[in-house]
Every structure is written in C-alpha cells, then in structure tokens.
Amino acid sequence: MVLVNEARRAGETVLLEHRRVGGPLPEPASGVPHPRLSKFHAPEIVFGPNSLPEAAHAAARLGARRPFVVTDPGLAEAGWPTELLAQLRLAGLAPQLWLDVTPNPKDHEIEDGYQRYVAANCDVVLGIGGGSVIDAAKGVALLAANGGRILDYEGIDKIANPIPPMIMMPSTSGTGADVSQFCIVTDTERNTKITIMGRALVPDVSVIDPRLLVTMPEWLNAATGLDALTHGIEAFVSLAHGPLTDHHALQAVSMVNANLARTMHRPDDGAARSAMAQAALEAGLAFTNAILGATHAMSHQVGGMLDLPHGVINGVLLPHVIRFNGAATPERFVPIAQAMGLPVTGAPPEEAVEMVAEAIRALGDEVGVPKGLSALGVTAEDIPRLSQLTLGDACLTTNPRPASADEVADLFRAAL
Numbered sequence: 001m002v003l004v005n006e007a008r009r010a011g012e013t014v015l016l017e018h019r020r021v022g023g024p025l026p027e028p029a030s031g032v033p034h035p036r037l038s039k040f041h042a043p044e045i046v047f048g049p050n051s052l053p054e055a056a057h058a059a060a061r062l063g064a065r066r067p068f069v070v071t072d073p074g075l076a077e078a079g080w081p082t083e084l085l086a087q088l089r090l091a092g093l094a095p096q097l098w099l100d101v102t103p104n105p106k107d108h109e110i111e112d113g114y115q116r117y118v119a120a121n122c123d124v125v126l127g128i129g130g131g132s133v134i135d136a137a138k139g140v141a142l143l144a145a146n147g148g149r150i151l152d153y154e155g156i157d158k159i160a161n162p163i164p165p166m167i168m169m170p171s172t173s174g175t176g177a178d179v180s181q182f183c184i185v186t187d188t189e190r191n192t193k194i195t196i197m198g199r200a201l202v203p204d205v206s207v208i209d210p211r212l213l214v215t216m217p218e219w220l221n222a223a224t225g226l227d228a229l230t231h232g233i234e235a236f237v238s239l240a241h242g243p244l245t246d247h248h249a250l251q252a253v254s255m256v257n258a259n260l261a262r263t264m265h266r267p268d269d270g271a272a273r274s275a276m277a278q279a280a281l282e283a284g285l286a287f288t289n290a291i292l293g294a295t296h297a298m299s300h301q302v303g304g305m306l307d308l309p310h311g312v313i314n315g316v317l318l319p320h321v322i323r324f325n326g327a328a329t330p331e332r333f334v335p336i337a338q339a340m341g342l343p344v345t346g347a348p349p350e351e352a353v354e355m356v357a358e359a360i361r362a363l364g365d366e367v368g369v370p371k372g373l374s375a376l377g378v379t380a381e382d383i384p385r386l387s388q389l390t391l392g393d394a395c396l397t398t399n400p401r402p403a404s405a406d407e408v409a410d411l412f413r414a415a416l
C-alpha cells in the first residue's frame with residue numbers, strides 16, 4: 001500500500017517502473033535516502049607471506065600449459081621471477097619469460113610483448129612486479145584476444161573479446177593494479193599516459209606475498225605507499241563512492257598512515273610490510289570500484305611527460321587537490337581525518353580538510369617526497385599543456401569538484 005501511494009504521488013510512469021522491478025524499498029523514517037545502486041568487482045585474492053607458490057597452482061587450475069610471465073630487469077635482479085618460474089615448472093608447466101618492461105610502460109613495449117606471446121604460443125598471462133609490469137601484462141592479454149594497437153583501447157569498455165586468464169603478483173605496496181580494472185600506458189608519440197578501463201581488465205587472481213616488498217628500494221617504498229594513500233583518499237571523496245567502497249578506502253588511509261613510516265625506519269618489520277601490502281589492496285579495491293580524481297588526472301600527465309615515479313608525483317599534488325576539493329565538500333574529509341587519527345572531534349569540517357592536507361605533506365617530508373614539482377623537472381612553461389591534457393583524463397570525471405583548465409593550471413602552479 002505504501003508503495004502504491006508513493007507511486008501515485010510520483011505519477012503513473014513511476015508506478016509502472018515500480019511494478020516492473022518489483023517495487024522500491026519504502027523511504028526510511030530517518031529521511032536519509034537509500035544508497036544508490038552500486039556494484040563491486042574484485043579478483044580472487046590470495047594474501048600472506050609465502051603465498052607466491054599459489055600463483056602456479058592458480059595457473060594450472062586456469063588451464064595454463066605455456067604461461068607467459070611478464071616482469072622487468074629490477075625484479076629479475078631481486079630474484080622473485082626465478083622463484084616463480086621454479087614453482088610453475090614444479091606444477092608441470094612450461095613458462096615463457098618476458099622482461100623488457102620499463103617503468104611507466106610504453107605502447108611499443110606492450111606491442112613487442114604481444115608478439116612474443118603469440119610467437120611462444122602462450123595461454124595464461126602472469127605479471128610479477130610493480131604497477132608497470134602488471135599494466136604491461138594486462139596490455140599483452142588485451143591484445144592477445146583483440147589485436148590492433150594498444151592505444152586504440154583508450155577509454156572505457158573498448159575491449160570486445162574475452163581476454164586470456166590473468167594472474168598478478170604485486171611487488172610494490174601501492175598501485176592496486178593487481179585488483180583494478182585499469183591499465184595505464186605511456187603514449188610515446190604524445191608524451192602522455194592513456195587510461196584503458198574496463199571490467200575485462202580485472203585480473204582473475206591476485207597473489208599478494210608481502211615478502212616481495214622487502215627488496216624495494218626506499219624511494220619506491222615511499223612512492224608506492226603514497227600512491228596507495230592517494231587511492232584511498234580519492235576513492236573516498238569520488239563522485240562514484242558508495243557503501244561498498246568507503247570502508248576499504250578508509251581502511252587503506254588508516255593503514256598507510258600507521259605503517260608507511262615504520263617500513264622506512266625498520267625495513268625488516270614483517271608486520272608493517274604485511275600491513276602496507278594490505279593497505280595497497282584495500283585502496284585498490286576501493287578505487288577500482290569508486291574510480292579516482294584530479295590528483296591522478298594531473299599525475300598521469302606529468303608521469304607521461306617526464307617518465308617519473310607515479311607515487312612521488314601524487315605525493316606532491318595530493319595536498320593541493322585536497323584543499324581544492326575540500327572547499328566544495330569539506331564534510332567528506334572528516335572521516336579521512338579520523339582514519340588518520342587527527343584530533344577533529346568538534347572541529348568544523350574545513351579544519352579537517354586543512355589538517356589532512358598538512359598531515360600528508362608532513363608524511364611526504366618524513367619519507368622524502370620533494371616539496372614541489374619543479375624539483376622533479378616541471379617548469380611553468382609546461383603548465384598550459386599539462387592542464388589541457390588533464391581535462392581529457394578519465395579520472396577527472398569522478399573528482400568531487402568540477403575543475404576548469406584554469407583551475408587545473410592554478411593547482412599545477414601551487415604545486416610547482
């Protein structure tokens with residue numbers, strides 16, 4: 001009866017709609033609206049120290065005979081791919097190794113990897129490395145089933161054919177690429193990074209072994225930890241956030257805040273490493289479903305132009321974007337401040353915004369993030385082009401405050 005009365009008030013069209021879908025929930029007495037429709041995707045996740053052998057079992061289970069293992073020279077030197085290859089052979093498989101990936105993976109590298117995959121007659125794709133390796137592995141899998149050039153797939157849901165099974169093993173505690181629906185590729189002609197996005201890019205299995213993190217150089221640990229923090233914050237304030245993503249986002253913020261500096265001061269602290277691996281995972285689950293914001297939209301342009309570490313650029317930009325977004329939606333920053341243990345009880349939300357921005361800058365100082373983009377090689381002359389490119393980045397669409405080219409340029413200038 002309530003539903004019918006509701007529908008009458010709203011008109012016949014709505015009533016028909018309600019009948020078709022079985023009727024809406026009654027409005028809550030509290031007056032707080034029901035959350036809007038949301039969905040949540042995630043791979044199968046295996047988490048914990050010594051979990052690496054699980055990747056070989058997963059490959060066998062997914063039908064691999066000749067798995068294509070993607071990695072890079074830094075990982076090869078650290079020794080982790082050797083351990084994986086041994087496990088794959090133990091499982092009766094014939095792995096093919098490809099390690100020609102560079103940081104901020106380039107379009108032509110991925111196309112070369114695809115040729116290698118075809119020539120070696122492979123079936124399942126494994127990536128063991130940081131976000132660059134994982135994105136390159138996703139790019140190879142995408143091309144294996146769809147052909148063409150990798151840049152053709154820029155944008156959302158451009159992937160038509162189902163892609164080979166993918167198993168990812170992250171070696172940095174930051175990008176969340178092992179659980180995300182993103183693949184970020186450097187367009188070497190335009191000197192920028194493009195975003196490929198779609199459900200098809202969510203790996204089948206993510207095997208997260210925190211042991212892999214101990215061989216990261218200190219700067220990479222700092223950079224990737226700040227990337228995870230940025231994912232948590234941008235996902236929490238994103239226009240596409242929801243009840244299924246918010247707790248992952250806040251958990252990530254809290255865990256990075258409590259553990260990143262600990263891993264810097266005591267690199268052998270296993271509990272802190274595991275916490276950072278979980279923080280990166282929580283942040284990944286949040287942002288792959290809630291998407292990101294202006295920090296990433298701006299960071300992709302700088303990273304594509306100067307081939308710099310993604311997390312370091314984020315660490316510089318994030319406090320500036322927080323102040324910009326906080327001017328429009330200050331109340332979203334109160335739970336973030338609480339997750340960081342900042343004393344915001346009773347304070348106006350605007351103070352929470354400032355406290356969060358300052359705390360992140362202080363964390364950046366503690367782990368060695370430069371004060372501004374100019375220390376990374378960005379100049380005032382670069383800003384108009386960077387700002388223009390930022391407007392075309394998919395991540396900007398979910399930023400909680402709309403940003404014009406002039407406003408993005410102001411943010412770049414403030415961060416210089």
Ligand SMILES: NC(=O)c1ccc[n+]([C@@H]2O[C@H](COP(=O)([O-])OP(=O)(O)OC[C@H]3O[C@@H](n4cnc5c(N)ncnc54)[C@H](O)[C@@H]3O)[C@@H](O)[C@H]2O)c1
Pocket residue numbers: 072073074075078102103104105129130131132133135171172174175176177180181182183184212213214215216217220223224227303310311
């Ligand atoms: N797809 C996504 O969802 C997503 C999200 C965020 C960032 N990204 C992308 O990820 C890339 C950055 O990835 P990243 O920050 O993880 O670093 P990275 O993969 O670029 O690695 C940087 C360097 O560190 C080395 N390295 C990595 N792990 C190591 C380890 N455990 N021991 C020793 N050396 C190690 C690598 O060999 C490499 O030389 C950027 O291209 C960024 O755009 C992707």
Ligand SMILES: [Fe+2]
Pocket residue numbers: 175227230231296310
């Ligand atoms: Fe990121």
